[in-house]
Amino acid sequence: MTPDTTVQAAGCVLWRPAPTPGEPELCLVHRPKYDDWSWPKGKLKRGEAALDGALREVAEETGCRAEPGPELSTQHYEANGRPKQVRYWAAEAVSCAFSPTDEVDQVLWLPPTAARTHLTHAQDRPLVDELLTVLHHTPH
Secondary structure (H helix, E strand, O other), X not given: OOOOOOEEEEEEEEEEOOOOXXXXXXXXXXXXXXXXXXXXXXXOOOOOOHHHHHHHHHHHHXXXXXXXXXXXXXXXXXXXXXXXXXXXXXXXXXXXOOOOOOOOOEEEEEOHHHHHHHOOOHHHOHHHHHHHHHHHOOOO
């Protein structure tokens, strides 16, 4: 890897049906190392397919097994002085058993409006609307 090699990562906008009918709840993770709230995501392992990596990261960070849906937008930004690309998928949480780790110490399930304002990084916010568009056009 050189300083200009793009870091490849993947994650999910994880959702579950709300306890009452209406908008879904979205899962945000808190990373104490950065003290931020974001979507579950992480770097891909060598040779790992992006969707496999996204689902692995969801499982590691949230304790959730997820059913992947459509791919969402890919984000490109700089992290630690290197270009980074993160591919995202919509994913429905099937079963969850969260346990805090050094990497992720909290998860929050929030309705879309609250999730949008709670996300630390501006580039994460458009994925809320993208997920809602996908969910409104996909039979569950």
